[in-house]
Amino acid sequence: xxxxxxxxTTINRIAAGEVVERPASAVKELxxxxxxxxxxxxxxxxxxxxxxxxxxxxxxxxxxxxxxELAVERHATSKLPDDDLMNISTMGFRGEALPSIGxxxxxxxxxxxxxxxxxxxxxxEGGQKHDxxxxxxxxxxxxxxxxxxxxxxxxxxxxxxxxxxQGHIVDVVTKIALANPTVGFSLRDETRQxxxxxPADSLKDRLADVLGADFVQNALGIEGARDYAxxxxxxxxxxxxxxxxxxxxxxxxxxxxxxxxxxxAVRAAYxxxxxxxxxxxxxxxxTLPTDYLDVNVHPAxxxxxxxxxxxIRNLIVxxxxxxxxxxxxxxxxxxxxxxxxxxxxxxxxxxxRRPSSFVHMTTEHNHSHGGHHGTPKGFTTYAPQKxxxxxxxxxxxxxxxxxxxDPMDIMLNDDTSIGYLGRAVAQVYETYIVSQTETDMxxxxxxxxHERLTYEKMKRQLSDHGVVKQSLLIPxxxxxxxxxxxxxxxLRTELETLGLTIDAFGxxxxxxxxxxxxxxxxxxxxxxxxxxDQLTHMSPTLTLQEKVYEICAExxxxxxxxxxxxxxxxxMNQLLRDMEITPFSGQCNHGRPTYIKLRxxxxxxxxxxx
Amino acid sequence: xxxxxxxxxxLNALNxxxxxxxxxxxxxxxxxxxxxxxxxxxxMSSTDLxxxxxxxxxxxxxxxxxxxxPAHLLNEIVRKLPDQPVYLTRSNGQVVLxxxxxxxxxxxxxxxxxxxxxxxxxxxxxxxxxxxxxxYLIDKTKFAMSMEETRYNLNGICLHVTESKGDVVLRxxxxxxxxxxxxxxxxxxxxxxxxxxxxxxxxxxxxxKFLEKHEGDIQVALSGFQACFKAGDSxxxxxxxxxxxxxxxxxxxxxxxxxxxxxxxxxxxxVERVSLISFDKMRPIKLNIHDNRIDISAPSSEFGSAKESxxxxxxxEPLDIGFNGRYLMDLxxxxxxxxxxxxxxxxxxxxxITDVGDDASxxxxxxxxx
Numbered sequence: 001x002x003x004x005x006x007x008x009t010t011i012n013r014i015a016a017g018e019v020v021e022r023p024a025s026a027v028k029e030l031x032x033x034x035x036x037x038x039x040x041x042x043x044x045x046x047x048x049x050x051x052x053x054x055x056x057x058x059x060x061x062x063x064x065x066x067x068x069e070l071a072v073e074r075h076a077t078s079k080l081p082d083d084d085l086m087n088i089s090t091m092g093f094r095g096e097a098l099p100s101i102g103x104x105x106x107x108x109x110x111x112x113x114x115x116x117x118x119x120x121x122x123x124x125e126g127g128q129k130h131d132x133x134x135x136x137x138x139x140x141x142x143x144x145x146x147x148x149x150x151x152x153x154x155x156x157x158x159x160x161x162x163x164x165x166q167g168h169i170v171d172v173v174t175k176i177a178l179a180n181p182t183v184g185f186s187l188r189d190e191t192r193q194x195x196x197x198x199p200a201d202s203l204k205d206r207l208a209d210v211l212g213a214d215f216v217q218n219a220l221g222i223e224g225a226r227d228y229a230x231x232x233x234x235x236x237x238x239x240x241x242x243x244x245x246x247x248x249x250x251x252x253x254x255x256x257x258x259x260x261x262x263x264x265a266v267r268a269a270y271x272x273x274x275x276x277x278x279x280x281x282x283x284x285x286x287t288l289p290t291d292y293l294d295v296n297v298h299p300a301x302x303x304x305x306x307x308x309x310x311x312i313r314n315l316i317v318x319x320x321x322x323x324x325x326x327x328x329x330x331x332x333x334x335x336x337x338x339x340x341x342x343x344x345x346x347x348x349x350x351x352x353r354r355p356s357s358f359v360h361m362t363t364e365h366n367h368s369h370g371g372h373h374g375t376p377k378g379f380t381t382y383a384p385q386k387x388x389x390x391x392x393x394x395x396x397x398x399x400x401x402x403x404x405x406d407p408m409d410i411m412l413n414d415d416t417s418i419g420y421l422g423r424a425v426a427q428v429y430e431t432y433i434v435s436q437t438e439t440d441m442x443x444x445x446x447x448x449x450h451e452r453l454t455y456e457k458m459k460r461q462l463s464d465h466g467v468v469k470q471s472l473l474i475p476x477x478x479x480x481x482x483x484x485x486x487x488x489x490x491l492r493t494e495l496e497t498l499g500l501t502i503d504a505f506g507x508x509x510x511x512x513x514x515x516x517x518x519x520x521x522x523x524x525x526x527x528x529x530x531x532x533d534q535l536t537h538m539s540p541t542l543t544l545q546e547k548v549y550e551i552c553a554e555x556x557x558x559x560x561x562x563x564x565x566x567x568x569x570x571x572m573n574q575l576l577r578d579m580e581i582t583p584f585s586g587q588c589n590h591g592r593p594t595y596i597k598l599r600x601x602x603x604x605x606x607x608x609x610x
Numbered sequence: 611x612x613x614x615x616x617x618x619x620x621l622n623a624l625n626x627x628x629x630x631x632x633x634x635x636x637x638x639x640x641x642x643x644x645x646x647x648x649x650x651x652x653x654m655s656s657t658d659l660x661x662x663x664x665x666x667x668x669x670x671x672x673x674x675x676x677x678x679x680p681a682h683l684l685n686e687i688v689r690k691l692p693d694q695p696v697y698l699t700r701s702n703g704q705v706v707l708x709x710x711x712x713x714x715x716x717x718x719x720x721x722x723x724x725x726x727x728x729x730x731x732x733x734x735x736x737x738x739x740x741x742x743x744x745x746y747l748i749d750k751t752k753f754a755m756s757m758e759e760t761r762y763n764l765n766g767i768c769l770h771v772t773e774s775k776g777d778v779v780l781r782x783x784x785x786x787x788x789x790x791x792x793x794x795x796x797x798x799x800x801x802x803x804x805x806x807x808x809x810x811x812x813x814x815x816x817x818x819k820f821l822e823k824h825e826g827d828i829q830v831a832l833s834g835f836q837a838c839f840k841a842g843d844s845x846x847x848x849x850x851x852x853x854x855x856x857x858x859x860x861x862x863x864x865x866x867x868x869x870x871x872x873x874x875x876x877x878x879x880x881v882e883r884v885s886l887i888s889f890d891k892m893r894p895i896k897l898n899i900h901d902n903r904i905d906i907s908a909p910s911s912e913f914g915s916a917k918e919s920x921x922x923x924x925x926x927e928p929l930d931i932g933f934n935g936r937y938l939m940d941l942x943x944x945x946x947x948x949x950x951x952x953x954x955x956x957x958x959x960x961x962x963i964t965d966v967g968d969d970a971s972x973x974x975x976x977x978x979x980x
Contacts, residue, residue, distance in 0.1 A: 461912060468894045468909075470934060471976040473960060474787050474856050517892040517934065517978060520788065523760040555891065 009127035012103035013152055019100045022159065023050025023148055024168035026105075029097035030143050031176050034058035039140060040199060041184040044173060048190075049165030051148055051156075059140040063111040065132055068122045071109065072102045072129060103127035104155070106146040112137045126151035170194060171246075174210055175256035178249050178283055181206035207234055207283060211247070214334050215240070215281055220327055222284075224319030229288040229312060231319050236281035237327065238273035239335055239586060239593045247281040253288065255295065258302045262286075265313045269320035272455075272549055273584055275591035284316065325583045336597045339443075419580035421595065424572035431563035433572045441603060444595040446572075447563045448588035449579055454556035455589050456582050459549065467499035467548070469514040476512040476524045477505055484532040485510055495531075498544050502528070516544075518551050553589040611647060611675030611700040617691055617709065623665045624685040626819050627656035630663050631681040643681045644724040645698070647674035651843065655727055656681060661813055662727040663820070666843035676721030677705055687714060729845055730831035730838025737800035739780075741828050741841065745821045747782035750793035750971040752814050753943040756786035763853030767814050770806035771797055772859070778802060783858055789937050790858055791944070793971035801830075807837060808851035820846045862974060863960050866953035868929060870899050871966060872922035874950040877904065878942050880918040884908045885935035887916040893935035894980045899954075900928035908935075909980055931957040932980035944971060 006014075020026050027050060034042045037060025047053035063071060101107055102124035112119040121135035149156040159165060166189060174195075177185040181203045186196040200206040208216045219234040250262045262284070270280045294305040306312045421444065422437035433444040480488065488495075488510055492502060499516030512524050519527070531544060561567070567575070579585040579594070588594055604610050627643050635641045644655040652669045655662065677700055687707065688696065697708040700718070707714040730736075748767065756764035767784045772794075774781070779794040780801060809817065817839060821828070824841035831838040838847040885893035888908045898905040902924055907917045931954060941950065941963060949966035963973040 457912075465909060465911070468892065468932075469979040470788055470892070471958070471960075471978070472787050473785060473790055473861060473974060473976045474858070476787070514979065517894060520892060520934075521758055523758065526760065 009103055012099045012127055019096050020104060020148075022168060023054060023165050024172045026050065026101050026145055026148060027054055027056070027169050028172045028176070029101065030054070030056040030145070031173060033097065033143075034060055034141070035176070035180060035183065037061045037141065039183060042186075044169075044185070044187045046166065046169055046187070046189050049159075049162030050145075050169050051159060051162065051165065052146065054145040054148065055142065057140065057142045062113055062119075062139070062141050063109075064113040064115065065118075065120045068109055068111055068120055068132055069129075072098050072107070072122065072124050099127075101145055101148075102129075104151045105148040106150070108144045108146075109141065110135045110137050110144075111141040112139055166194075172256075175249060175251075178203070178206060178210055179251045179254045179256055179285065203234065203283070203285075211281070211283075217333050219282070220323055222319055222323040224315060224322070226311060226315040226318075228292060229286065229315050231284060231286050231315055233284040234282065235269075235284070235320050235323065237586065238270060238280060238324065238584070238591060241274050241278040241280050241591065243278065245279040248279060249283040251283075251285040252293065252295075252304050253286070253290065255304070256302070257304050259304060261306065261309055261313060262316065265316040266320070268313075269317045269324070271546055272553065272589055273324065273587055273591060278591055282320075284320075286312065286316070288312075327586075335593050336599070339596045340598060340602050418573075419577070421576040421580055424569050424576060427567050427572060429563075430566050433567065433575065435572070435576055439600050441598045441600060442595050443598070444576065444579070445563075445588075445592075446561055446565070446567065446575065448592055449575060449585065449594040450560040451553075451557055451588050452585050452594060453575070453578050453582050454560045455549075455553055456584065458552045458556055462548070462552070467497070468517040469499045469501065470517040470520060471501075471514045472512060472524075475503075475505075476528070478510050478512065478525050478528045478532075479508055480510055480529075480532045482508060488528075488532060495544060498548065500528075500544055516548055518548055522547065522551075556589065611645070611677055611698065611705075612671075612673035613647065613652065613698050614670040614672075615652065615696045615698065616669075617688065617693055617696050619667050620696055621685075621688045622823075623654050623667060624681070624688055626665065626816070626823075627654060627663060627681055628685045629816055629819065630656045630658055630661055632658050633682060639678060639719055639723050639725070641680060641682070642678040642719055642724070643684065644676060644678050644721055646676035646721060647671055653843075655724065657725055657727060659725065660810070661816055661846070661848045662725075663816070663846045664727060664729070664844060675700060678719040678721050678724050679705060679716060680718075683716065687716075728836070728838070728847060730829075730833075730836070730840060730847055733831035733833040733836065733838060735804060735832040736829065737798050737804070738827050738829050739795075739798035739801070741821050741825050743780075743795040743798070744828055744830075744839075745818070746795060746970075747780070747793050748814055748818050748821070750944050751782045751784040751791040752818065753940045754784040754786055754789050754791035754973070755811050755814065756784075757811075758786065761787070763808060763851060763855060766808045766810045766851050768806060768808050768855035769804075770855075771802060771804050780804070783855065785856070785858060788934065788976050789940075790861065790974040791971070792858070792862075795970065798830075805832065805834075806855065807832060808853060808855055809837065809848065810851050813837075813848040817846060817848075820844075861960065862972070863953070863955060863962050866955045866959075866962050868899075868924075868926040868954040869951060870904065870922050870924040870954070871949055871951045872904060872920055874941070874948055874965065875946055876920050877922075877950060878939055878946070880906050880920050881935055881938045884916045884918050885939075887911060887913050888935070892978070894932055894978050895935040895938070896930065896932045896980050898928070898930050899924055901925075929954055929957065931961070932978040933961075933975060934978050937975055941973060944968075944973065 019029065023046070027044065027046070031042055031044065034056060037058060039058035039060035041059050043057045045053065045055040098107070098109070103126065106123070106125045108121060108123040110119060110121040119135045119137035120132050122132045123130045149159065170187065173185060173187050177183075177197050181200045184197060184199040187194040197206060197209045200209065204216060204221070207219070215234075215236060218237045218240045220237075221232070221234055223232045225231070245263065248263070248266060250257055250259060252259075266280070266282065266284070274280050292307045297303045297305055420437065421442055422435040422440065424433055424435045426434045427446075428434060431446060433446055435442045435444065485504070485508060488502060489504055495502060499514070499519075500512065501514035502510050502512055505511035510528060512528060515522075515524055527544070527547060586594060601610070624643070631641060631643065633641070640658065646653045646655065648666070650668055650671055651666045653664055653666050655664045657663070691709045691712065694710045699706045699708075703718070704715045705718045707716060747769070751767055755766055758764065764785055764787065767782050769780065769782050772779060772781050774794060778797045780797045781792055781794040783790065783792040785791070820839065820841075824844060826841065829840040831840065835850055835852070836847055837850055838845055881895060884906045885895050885908055888894060888911050894909060896907045896909065898907065899922070902922055903919050904922045904924075905917065905919050908915060945965050945968070951964050951966050953962040957977060959977070961975045961977065963975060965971070
């Protein structure tokens with residue numbers, strides 16, 4: 001068989017395989033083009049999950065007739081003015097998107113040229129370009145993609161259901177919308193408007209639109225800088241978590257990315273605050289000069305490379321952690337709300353009737369007063385008292401353990417230092433502390449709370465007194481790859497401050513000479529191997545730190561008061577006061593909340609007092 | 611089967627069997643012990659498939675036979691019985707146990723289903739040694755065995771023949787990689803070419819109990835995978851740990867020049883008192899050794915700090931060194947009386963610790979950087 005050059009259409013179709021993996025990637029490319037054109041409103045319409053139709057309409061700068069012709073040529077772009085790949089500031093730059101899409105679909109581009117005040121339309125069908133003809137458009141560009149992948153049946157076969165593909169499109173546009181809060185985005189399919197985000201003044205407003213009010217209420221804005229890099233965004237409270245990391249939005253210079261390094265940094269920042277299998281919600285935006293960054297890693301540009309990964313990592317971990325410290329004693333309001341909902345949604349005696357809402361109940365109640373005497377119909381089925389019973393707050397129980405206030409207690413009560421956790425009133429089930437402030441009733445899990453206090457105290461002691469190191473009689477020899485060996489040796493000083501002393505041993509081995517004494521009994525070989533494995537994507541020292549803290553957590557669990565221990569009122573008050581001043585006291589070491597808050601106003605509503 | 615036993619002898623044997631039989635099992639027979647009549651004796655066998663024990667003791671036999679009974683249940687029953695003869699009779703798939711006014715019907719399993727236990731007669735290598743010698747080797751070293759499951763070759767005691775100051779000796783060594791203990795006895799006759807073996811932690815602990823009961827001569831039989839210790843008609847056999855023990859000889863710092871000698875009891879008591887203050891579970895302590903004194907201190911913790919001085923003989927230049935207090939306190943397992951001699955080099959290298967007057971055992975302890 002002879003060797004020949006492939007014809008351009010085939011080349012484009014091959015490239016399309018990389019760039020346009022599914023309808024969502026086409027949408028992404030087109031929306032990014034629109035952003036690069038300086039648009040402030042981008043409207044997207046899709047049909048059949050984007051397979052039969054994608055229309056992206058923007059109000060950007062538009063293209064001239066000549067540009068239109070060039071746009072669908074491979075490696076033609078308006079975005080690399082100096083051919084400088086070191087300095088990429090636009091979303092696109094490879095000049096692959098339009099020709100790739102054009103080669104696998106029926107594409108038409110309509111654009112209004114500002115300079116000549118004329119509009120033109122160009123269509124491409126399976127890579128075959130038609131002539132440019134005049135069109136009617138007063139602003140921006142409309143890109144229409146029909147029958148995506150009709151020219152590549154193989155790819156067509158691998159498309160998922162329209163519903164799935166639509167989900168991917170929503171996901172892609174959502175990410176872009178979060179990265180560009182000042183631009184308006186709308187997305188609709190054949191039947192309905194999926195979303196319509198008006199141009200927002202700030203990320204916060206956009207967040208409320210996209211992630212919901214819950215997130216905004218329980219997130220805090222962060223900002224930090226180190227050398228040339230800058231990070232900002234919103235991070236959720238540790239008690240606001242999800243089962244996947246889908247709700248972690250990471251942007252680098254406005255580009256949504258999925259990056260192991262960043263993911264690892266997030267995990268590190270939330271270490272010991274969120275359970276291992278839960279993921280916090282956050283939106284982080286990283287800005288850094290383009291020459292410290294390589295975005296040209298993958299055609300879809302979801303991966304980036306940083307010149308100094310350590311700096312980026314440290315920036316994220318320290319910024320997030322530092323901000324979390326300030327609010328870490330709080331638990332997410334969603335939890336408090338959930339507690340309230342649990343009371344309100346109570347279904348008495350298994351009747352499958354949801355009490356619609358209390359507003360409704362009150363009106364019925366009032367109405368019945370006007371109408372007739374006797375128990376109002378709605379009121380018997382809706383029994384808040386019953387709900388309280390299932391909540392576990394037996395009035396009797398509370399009374400039994402209620403301690404008479406003693407002089408010590410009164411002394412404490414007069415103290416103005418009582419904070420947001422209020423004054424302890426009672427202990428129920430010898431497990432939960434009930435306390436009150438003027439506006440809230442708070443239920444605290446004594447074991448979870450005390451565990452966190454003990455743990456934080458231990459961590460403080462470790463950092464105050466330094467790590468005690470136990471030398472090994474027989475050094476552990478661990479085989480590693482050569483790059484790992486080099487990297488580990490570079491980290492030698494850092495590891496040593498954490499109590500792990502290592503040294504070179506032969507060409508492919510490391511010997512462990514000293515271990516943190518806390519880790520006696522831990523498999524040192526496996527530990528170093530873990531550290532080595534983490535070298536590539538996240539800070540390896542974290543592995544060691546985590547291990548040390550894990551042991552501390554175990555010890556603190558054992559060293560804490562247990563559920564089932566009776567506490568006197570002064571003891572309870574002391575615990576609450578300690579919580580108020582201890583960082584991260586809003587969740588136990590496993591990420592569970594330590595307390596829930598019921599607003600007095602909500603309780604009053606339950607009893608129809610408002 | 612129909613027999614009469616002395617309650618206390620029975621209980622004693624059951625106690626040791628209880629240490630071997632695991633409480634939880636997927637194979638029910640392994641939670642049982644085998645009772646088997648041989649002439650005028652009862653052979654009681656227990657096994658966890660790694661370690662097996664056969665204790666033989668005289669009983670009054672009316673009718674022979676064998677039967678497997680649940681080990682832990684039997685142990686608990688016999689423990690609570692009055693001090694009176696115990697009658698065991700097999701009837702209709704159950705064993706009737708009578709003692710005083712109590713009567714139990716205990717479900718049993720067929721004795722033939724019990725795994726066969728080898729008595730070591732066929733093992734290639736055999737020699738005889740005194741029970742007290744074997745006890746000495748174990749008692750002076752077992753505290754240093756590793757608990758770390760991943761380093762299985764350290765989870766026990768290594769027994770091997772070596773040369774020490776011109777003598778051929780049988781030596782025991784144990785290490786958890788922070789410290790090492792060894793002890794040696796004159797090599798028993800016939801053991802000169804014994805292969806090096808590692809006895810597992812459980813074997814060591816059970817063998818220790820076995821040796822408490824059996825004084826006199828112990829016949830040791832070894833195969834490539836098994837060791838058997840036999841005293842009369844009773845024996846214990848165990849699978850060996852398949853691994854190599856580190857070459858520890860070169861780690862022993864015979865050249866350490868700075869020698870401090872102190873009263874062991876006073877010294878260890880002081881260590882124990884001082885380490886009370888430390889919050890760390892490892893109880894780090896610091897020794898400041900100078901002019902015939904050891905100042906023992908614990909680094910300050912949230913609970914405060916502590917200090918204590920003990921008299922010692924020491925004339926080299928002053929030296930500061932940190933140790934894991936627990937490891938020091940473990941030295942009392944070797945002996946708790948007399949004088950202890952600690953030979954040091956500097957604050958970063960291993961210390962060699964011996965009891966004055968006991969040339970046959972030693973401990974090496976790595977320092978801790980406090």
